Amino acid sequence: MASTSFVRGKATLPDLPYDYGALEPSISGKIMELHHKNHHQTYVNSFNAASEQLEAAESKEDIAAQIALQPLINFHGGGHINHTLFWENLAPSKNGGGGEPAGSLKTAIESSYGDFSQFKTKFNTALAGIQGSGWAWLVKDNETGQVQIRTYANQDPVVGKYTPLLGVDAWEHAYYLQYQNRKAEYFSAIWDVINWKAVEGRLK
Amino acid sequence: MAAQAKYTLPDLPYKHDALEPHISAQIMTLHHTKHHQTCVNNLNAALSSLSTAVAKNDIVSQLHLQQNINFNAGGHVNHTLFWENLIPASSPSTSPSAAPKLSAALTSRFGSVEKLQEKFNAVLLGLKCSGWGWLVRDIESGNLELTTSKDQDIVPVGKKPLLGIDMWEHAYYLQYLNDKGSYAKGIWKVVNWKKVEERFESSPEGVFGILSGLRSSI
Ligand SMILES: [Fe+2]
Ligand SMILES: [Fe+2]
Ligand SMILES: [Fe+2]
Numbered sequence: 001m002a003s004t005s006f007v008r009g010k011a012t013l014p015d016l017p018y019d020y021g022a023l024e025p026s027i028s029g030k031i032m033e034l035h036h037k038n039h040h041q042t043y044v045n046s047f048n049a050a051s052e053q054l055e056a057a058e059s060k061e062d063i064a065a066q067i068a069l070q071p072l073i074n075f076h077g078g079g080h081i082n083h084t085l086f087w088e089n090l091a092p093s094k095n096g097g098g099g100e101p102a103g104s105l106k107t108a109i110e111s112s113y114g115d116f117s118q119f120k121t122k123f124n125t126a127l128a129g130i131q132g133s134g135w136a137w138l139v140k141d142n143e144t145g146q147v148q149i150r151t152y153a154n155q156d157p158v159v160g161k162y163t164p165l166l167g168v169d170a171w172e173h174a175y176y177l178q179y180q181n182r183k184a185e186y187f188s189a190i191w192d193v194i195n196w197k198a199v200e201g202r203l204k
Numbered sequence: 205m206a207a208q209a210k211y212t213l214p215d216l217p218y219k220h221d222a223l224e225p226h227i228s229a230q231i232m233t234l235h236h237t238k239h240h241q242t243c244v245n246n247l248n249a250a251l252s253s254l255s256t257a258v259a260k261n262d263i264v265s266q267l268h269l270q271q272n273i274n275f276n277a278g279g280h281v282n283h284t285l286f287w288e289n290l291i292p293a294s295s296p297s298t299s300p301s302a303a304p305k306l307s308a309a310l311t312s313r314f315g316s317v318e319k320l321q322e323k324f325n326a327v328l329l330g331l332k333c334s335g336w337g338w339l340v341r342d343i344e345s346g347n348l349e350l351t352t353s354k355d356q357d358i359v360p361v362g363k364k365p366l367l368g369i370d371m372w373e374h375a376y377y378l379q380y381l382n383d384k385g386s387y388a389k390g391i392w393k394v395v396n397w398k399k400v401e402e403r404f405e406s407s408p409e410g411v412f413g414i415l416s417g418l419r420s421s422i
Contacts (some may be wrong), residue, residue, distance in 0.1 A: 038382040041363035131275045132334040132355035133373075140300040153331040172334070173382065181238040181374065 011044050012052075013037075014084055022092040026189040028178045036087070039173055043079030045157070050076055054056050058089040078155035082135055084147040086167050089202075091096075093194035098192040105165075108140075108147045119149075120191060123168075127187045128168045140203060145204075166199045210248045218368055222292040226390040228379045236287070243279030243356070244259035252278060261361050271403055278356035281412070282336055285368045289403075298394060303401035306366075313348045324350055324369075325388045331371050339367040339400070343408055364411050367395065368405045 016036055021029030029058035050072040057065035090098035100116050101109055113119035126149050127136045134153045139162035141148060147165065150158075168190055175186035216236055221229035248273045257265035280356075287341040293298050300307045300317045307317055320339070325348050328337040340363040342349060351359065359365045364415040369391060378389035403411045 036383055042382070071332065129270075173377060176373060176377045177381075180234055180378070181242070 011080055013041050013044050014087065015166075016087050018090075018092050018095065021154065022095070022194045023090060023097070026093075026193045027090075027186075031173075031175065031177050034177075035083075035169075035173060038092065040080070040083040042078045047076035047080050059146055074157070076157050077134070078157035081157045082155055082167055082169070085164055089166050089195050089198050090190075090193050091198070093192050094148050096197060097195055099196060101196045101200060103200055105147075105203050106195065109138075112147050123149050124184075124187045127168060127170050128184060133171045134167050135170060137162075137164055138199070139164055163202065165202045166194065211244050211251075212278060213237075216288070218292055222395045223290060226293060226393045227290075227376075231374075231376070231378050234378075235283075235370075240279070240283040242256050242327050243276045243283065247273065247276035247280055247385060254413050267384055275356045278353075278358045281358050282368055282370070285412070286370050288403055289396050289399050290391075290394045292398070293393045295396070297396045297398035297405045300397050303397040305399070305406070306401040306404045308402070309348055316376075321392055325385070326409075327352060328369060328371050328388045329385060334372045336369055338363075340365055341404060364403065364408050366411075367400045392393050 010021060012038070016032070016042050017159065020032040020036070023032060049070055053074065054066060054069045078197075100106070103141065106116070109116060109119050114121060123128075123136060130136065130151050130153075132153065134151055136151050138147055139150050139158055140146070142161055142163055150162065151157065158167070168187070170183070170187075172181045172183075175183055213236070216232070218238065220232040224230060250269050254266060254269050254273065257263075257269065296302055300310075309366075310317050314323060324337060324339065331337065331354075333354050333371045335357070336351055338351050338359050340349050340351055340354065340359050341347070343362050343364055346351060351363065353359060359368075363370055363419070369388070371384070371388075381389040
């Protein structure tokens with residue numbers, strides 16, 4: 001192939017749209033800093049490393065190596081996408097975070113879950129039911145247009161049939177320094193910093 | 205109805221602060237009295253629902269309970285094995301020389317005990333989920349192997365667990381934060397080689413130590 005010298009753009013760590021301490025008291029500044037600067041950065045670095053290896057395998061037409069790299073791409077690429085979406089669907093309480101969804105999002109949630117408080121209860125049940133590491137998402141089913149709650153293991157990204165709308169990180173690193181094993185308290189506090197405008201924007 | 209025998213949280217064979225500075229007292233206390241206790245509580249609740257479902261011939265509910273039992277029973281088994289294969293750094297059992305037969309077998313399999321430790325740590329750091337790293341012995345062949353289990357899965361049938369390391373973030377985060385490499389390095393200072401050698405030599409049943417006693421009382 002002629003184009004083997006093509007160089008892919010590297011994934012980079014996005015800046016947070018608020019300060020590390022801006023989500024307190026729901027999420028401590030220390031957690032936000034480690035989560036963004038260390039955990040997310042590691043996903044970005046490891047994704048770029050795996051992408052380079054993939055590129056090399058592709059140029060050598062080494063199919064076995066390309067397949068063997070898929071779990072790394074899925075994990076680190078998923079970690080990068082998931083955290084990017086997560087930061088964006090959060091906002092400080094005094095700057096748009098919390099409250100309730102409006103407009104078409106409100107209608108979609110009510111059509112699937114009756115009302116906002118039932119939706120919240122179901123979402124928290126889904127979060128509490130994650131065994132191991134993972135995420136809970138409100139997604140849109142691209143075929144039916146309906147919204148629904150789904151959980152994903154580890155860093156599995158929301159792709160394919162579903163569009164991610166709202167993600168909550170249920171890995172222990174997302175809450176442990178502040179809440180330790182009391183994860184239900186984290187799940188209940190996070191509603192004060194959900195950026196419903198951003199979530200609604202993804203529905204369109 | 206006969207009262208159902210309940211699983212209970214085992215006492216640690218040492219104090220919560222006894223693994224300092226390699227594992228902090230705060231981690232050990234939460235890990236043992238909260239995380240492990242929650243597994244035990246959820247296991248007992250699931251088993252009691254299961255016996256109700258069995259009595260009612262409700263097979264659908266029995267199937268729905270499997271995942272819950274797998275997770276919480278696995279958590280109970282894994283953590284019990286974990287506590288037993290750790291010991292304060294001051295103990296002579298933390299030296300591989302306390303496990304002469306196993307050390308010889310590890311040397312012939314991995315080159316040296318240090319090489320085994322390096323490989324084991326690479327396996328631990330490669331986990332892409334919450335889970336465990338294990339040194340196991342294949343029951344048929346007697347071979348030593350490194351493996352991982354996700355979430356709270358126990359080691360598979362046919363393998364005897366010798367040494368288990370918890371790589372859930374709750375096992376190290378309060379002390380090591382995202383630096384799981386330092387946790388994986390530090391934990392070798394508190395590995396109970398004497399216990400690991402006991403498991404190496406014991407029957408597959410015997411590995412489960414105090415759990416086999418519990419099992420027979422159910
Ligand atoms: Fe995270
Ligand atoms: Fe997992
Ligand atoms: Fe644990």
